[in-house]
Amino acid sequence: MEKVKLEEEIKELLLRGHEGGYWDYKSDYADCPEDKLMDYICMANNLEGRDAYLIYGVDNDGKIIGIENTSYKRCNTKEINEFLRNKPFAGGYIPSISVDVLLLEGHELDVVTIKNTNKTPYYLTKNYNQTKEKMSKTLKAGAIYTRVNDQNTPRELTANMEHTEYLWRKRFGIDMTPSEKLMKLLEDVGDWSETRWDIDRHSYNIHNPEYQINVLDSQDTYETLSYFYDDERMLYAPLKLNYLTTTLYETELWYMDMGRCLIPKPEHKYDIEHGVYYYYIEKDSLNGKLLPLFAYGKSQCCDRSGREVPVLIFENKKMRTEFENWLEDNLFLKEKYIVDLENSAIFQHIKRKEAKNGKSTCGVLEVAVAFRFYKKWIKQREEI
Missing domain, CATH: 3.30.950 (Methyltransferase, Cobalt-precorrin-4 Transmethylase; Domain 2)
Structure with missing residues (x-):
């Protein structure tokens, strides 16, 4: 593409x-x-x-x-x-x-x-x-x-x-606004001070210490995505990106697997008509630039064993739109994916955790199916 x-x-x-x-x-x-x-x-x-x-x-x-x-x-x-x-x-x-x-x-x-x-x-x-x-x-x-x-x-x-x-x-970067410069600084993970996000909750840019990331107190929460981690319990905390005393951006930090895996809050989309629900991050967005900071330099969301969890990663909005258009043209694959998932021991384990809690309105099946579509699309895209 x-x-x-x-x-x-x-x-x-x-x-x-x-x-x-x-x-x-x-x-x-x-x-x-x-x-x-x-x-x-x-x-x-x-x-x-x-x-x-x-x-x-x-x-x-x-x-x-x-x-x-x-x-x-x-x-x-x-x-x-x-x-x-x-x-x-x-x-x-x-x-x-x-x-x-x-x-x-x-x-x-x-x-x-x-x-x-x-x-x-x-x-x-x-x-x-x-x-x-x-x-x-x-x-x-x-x-x-x-x-x-x-x-x-x-x-x-x-x-x-x-x-x-x-x-x-x-x-x-002299002509950049503080907001533009912060987005640029986030592109180099190695330029930010090391921290323990469960204890210190604070990081600053080594070369420009006036730019800082601060995480506030965490609270229990729930997301369908959490069932794809070993421990479905999760926390969230407000995350602020500051220039001196001014907050330039605000988002959330999600402590998945009861704090073992950290990700900035993904966006999500529910296609009611086709029954597809997915979480996604665009790499050129704020949360896309934050992701490598919490994911050991990778633009990918994984569980503690390194297995990819279903957060769809796009370069930008244009790439996401391409996927959505492709998805509409390939919905005939949905039933096949559902059958495949029903025969998967790993997915059945995930589904049992969801059933035990009984909280889902948009469930793990919709998320898993959307991720199957995404992986198929990525493979085809790479072959072009």
Whole structure:
């Protein structure tokens, strides 16, 4: 599905018929290492603050001519990253790059995606020149190269003060609001102080201690999801994310398996018409960014033995919508899944726990069936 999304974006960029601040048409590969490195650096330092693309196999007007008959060696993700790895990048920060091959109008295109990061500006600490007979190709140490509209910075120059300042401000998150910066800080679990959430209930960002996570007193509660853990007893506690004395976000922390497994509160959806109930977390949401903090760095919910419990994990809302649309088209599988579950000893154990308590309005069967649909969808998605 991600490749489909990329293909749609590349088609749109080709229809524009001109290059821009984050995309460049290439009719063929270059044999010059300085040219390749220059392109990667300029795109990594683009001023749009987004992913950038080198599109190989199109002419200057965006017309598809194909890259399958190139005169030079085509590059894949591994080869480009190996090429970058031994270059003298400041701080050891190397642009993040991937390569996809798209088939359009009967031709192959190589699309090199240069990922948007906060490690800008990317620059070299030593002059780089492998083509000794062409000193004009040299990339200068300390020079900040970027891209303005459809032009790269000339090699003998450096980006102007305004553009250089923008790239440094991006690295340090200076232009972010406290809420935006907190969401960014949550992406690196290792930057938060270690804590025992059942005792200390407090963590702070090591590099920015004004950002803190606080868990309040816990209370008994009940959720259908809890039956999928060894001990169905659970607690919940209000969870606050603060900047200095201001609370930026509030959610809940769930102590599953009587406190042995922690997860931020998932969202849930009940499809009354089709009898499907599921818990889910979108990874780009607040709770999605919090999940690895409580799940030992993983974006997954597991019981104490490491077995996955039925919380559906999506990259974003768009991915969840794709699943829901697929689900509607595949509801004919529901009866088969119910039969499979009824023959499962593990599920029957879960169902007996639910029956003993007699609390469910949306029960474990609906949750388990939705999870079967989800795993089927994920498998098909990975095979595309």
